Amino acid sequence: MAHIVIMPRxxxxxxxxxxxxxxxxxxxxxxxxxxxxxVETDKATFxxxxxxxxxxxxxxxxxxxxxxxxxxxAVIGSAAEDWAAxxxxxxxxxxxxxxxxxxxxxxxxxxxxxxxxxxxxxASPRARKRAEQxxxxxxxxxxxxxxPEDRVLERDVEAxxxxxxxxxxxxxxxxxxxxxxPQTGTGFGGRVTSADMxxxxxxxxxxxxxxxxxxxxxxxxxxxxxxxxxxxxxxxDRMLGSLAKSAQCTLTxxxxxxxxxTLRNRxxxxxxRLGLADVSINSLILFAVSRKLPDFPFMNxxxxxxxxxxxxxxxxxxxxxxPRGLMVPVIRNADxxxxxxxxxxxxxxxxxxxxxxATPDELTGSTFTVTNLGALGIxxxxxxxxxxxxxxxxxxxxxxxxxxxxxxxxGFEPRIxxxxxxxxxxxxxxxxxxxxxxxxxxxxxxDVFLL
Numbered sequence: 001m002a003h004i005v006i007m008p009r010x011x012x013x014x015x016x017x018x019x020x021x022x023x024x025x026x027x028x029x030x031x032x033x034x035x036x037x038x039v040e041t042d043k044a045t046f047x048x049x050x051x052x053x054x055x056x057x058x059x060x061x062x063x064x065x066x067x068x069x070x071x072x073x074a075v076i077g078s079a080a081e082d083w084a085a086x087x088x089x090x091x092x093x094x095x096x097x098x099x100x101x102x103x104x105x106x107x108x109x110x111x112x113x114x115x116x117x118x119x120x121x122x123a124s125p126r127a128r129k130r131a132e133q134x135x136x137x138x139x140x141x142x143x144x145x146x147x148p149e150d151r152v153l154e155r156d157v158e159a160x161x162x163x164x165x166x167x168x169x170x171x172x173x174x175x176x177x178x179x180x181x182p183q184t185g186t187g188f189g190g191r192v193t194s195a196d197m198x199x200x201x202x203x204x205x206x207x208x209x210x211x212x213x214x215x216x217x218x219x220x221x222x223x224x225x226x227x228x229x230x231x232x233x234x235x236x237d238r239m240l241g242s243l244a245k246s247a248q249c250t251l252t253x254x255x256x257x258x259x260x261x262t263l264r265n266r267x268x269x270x271x272x273r274l275g276l277a278d279v280s281i282n283s284l285i286l287f288a289v290s291r292k293l294p295d296f297p298f299m300n301x302x303x304x305x306x307x308x309x310x311x312x313x314x315x316x317x318x319x320x321x322x323p324r325g326l327m328v329p330v331i332r333n334a335d336x337x338x339x340x341x342x343x344x345x346x347x348x349x350x351x352x353x354x355x356x357x358a359t360p361d362e363l364t365g366s367t368f369t370v371t372n373l374g375a376l377g378i379x380x381x382x383x384x385x386x387x388x389x390x391x392x393x394x395x396x397x398x399x400x401x402x403x404x405x406x407x408x409x410x411g412f413e414p415r416i417x418x419x420x421x422x423x424x425x426x427x428x429x430x431x432x433x434x435x436x437x438x439x440x441x442x443x444x445x446x447d448v449f450l451l
Contacts, residue, residue, distance in 0.1 A: 002077030002086035003052035005036060009069040010360040014041050016068045018234065019061050023047075028056045036074055040324075041234065044360045052076050057083035066233065091122065123152035130157045235325045242385050246303070247424040250382045250394075251432055254415040255440030257398045260284060261414060263447050276340060282318075282372050283343035285395055288442040288449060289370055290314045290334035290342065296435040298427060300367045302388040308426050317366030317386055318346050320353045327353040328386055330366045339450060370395065374416065383421045390427050393439075394419035416443065 007017055020038040024030060035047040036056075050056075054076040061067050072090070075083040122145060123131070123138050131138050138152060143160045145152035228236055242248075260281060267276045293300045293314050301310045314335035317328040329349035334342055352358040369386040372395040383394035396417025403413045418440065422432045442449045 004072045005074040007067045055079045126154040127152045127157050249424040250421045252419050254417050256444040257414040257416040278343040287339040299391045301390050311367045315367045317369035319371035320350045322354045390423045
């Protein structure tokens, strides 16, 4: 029996992975541990093994495709087997509840056998009946399923009908055949007519120079276009999703940095001799954050649906800029580590991210994140939450700022900028401000705080 290779799940928050490159061709013979392809998330790269011995009958996705987890990506079996039939059987088994969830339904790219062409696959009987009544084809892929394993349900058909414009009989027939349709029509009440369909299909492209009298020579190319795809697209979607699903609010402040700078200079001069060479200003900040969070447990938490999950341990996410984009490795149990240990672990994780060797376990499970743009001279910014966390700290540059002394005189002192973004749905401004103030006090007296 053919073996269906699925896209493995890499952590609870990973919903899809990108195929970075195939290592095998269709027709190749593989063993269970043979790597089929390299797969990327927004956090890590890993290999997907074949999982069974046999011949690669079909690769179901192309390099660069973003594949939902637990979806089939390849079929392995004997050379004489029908890969499409194997996928169809796996889909029917999953729909009947007789197989493991990972034996997910066939992909749209894998057409069912000819005998099943007239029956929409992956749709419930009620959905098929409602679609037939409305004259809506389920074979075009225009109806997205929300049922188990993306199965099309009756409510999905109703939603598609509500969203679609009204058509005349002739226009509906043209639309069902795959012809392009406008969003609104010229018929009564905005109905789409056959004339609207013909106009949509015959509409000429807009002229490059629509104004009369303008020189119509094509301009020289003054730009390049790069599609957002792969890891950049995944990061883009995650950032947009973070803003869409939480009420983000940023509090900005600063803290005296004289002792922070002095301590760092002393460590730098004696670091090699004392084994402290890795202890940077950033690692000192990570240490201070790890020690203050237990005093403000509501900041060390996740929001999952309507539940606030508060953690006893501090697992610090430390944002790292890499050639592949932003990555957030996790310093686990940071509240139990010394400043030296935090510095060493932060350095190790950053190197692992930049080389592409970070594992999914090293990139998941943070309870609070710190991102530092101070080295780039940024004096204030708005960090975006790392879901499902409720807060993220942005560290800014150290700048000289005016100060009023106790005796009434003025002067200047170095201060480090701090930008704290919270999810205002679960964290109010005043408690967050108290955390930021407490952290600032710790950094102001960092040499004493380390004791």
